[in-house]
Amino acid sequence: MGMAFKESVQEDLDKVFLDLDIWGEEHQVNGVRIPIMLDNEELERINQIGVKVKDDIHQADVLFYAKESDLGFVGVNELLSLDDRDYFIYGAKKSVGLWKIILGRKRL
Numbered sequence: 001m002g003m004a005f006k007e008s009v010q011e012d013l014d015k016v017f018l019d020l021d022i023w024g025e026e027h028q029v030n031g032v033r034i035p036i037m038l039d040n041e042e043l044e045r046i047n048q049i050g051v052k053v054k055d056d057i058h059q060a061d062v063l064f065y066a067k068e069s070d071l072g073f074v075g076v077n078e079l080l081s082l083d084d085r086d087y088f089i090y091g092a093k094k095s096v097g098l099w100k101i102i103l104g105r106k107r108l
Helices: 002-017 040-049
Strands: 025-029 032-038 051-053 056-058 062-067 079-082 085-095 098-104
Touching: 040 062, 079 098
Parallel strands: none
Antiparallel strands: 025 032, 025 079, 032 062, 051 056, 062 098, 079 085, 085 098
């Protein structure tokens, strides 16, 4: 039963959440074109309170979701290129094979 659930979630990621005809958009991430979903509403909500890293509050520039299998491992304060523009990772949270990535232009 556990594998059926995981397979179902992966199928939903491909066929709904990151589908290019629904919510997904193809962008270049670290030199590779992959489907991601930009979320400006969640970015705005987060920026209302700020992104807290250590004792500092930062404003984020981009928030997106991408499949773990497309992105691999990412960590806070690593450099990430999105559409040939460099950002620092302010936040990275993985859940059920999907990364939620928060990016900003300033180094933490």
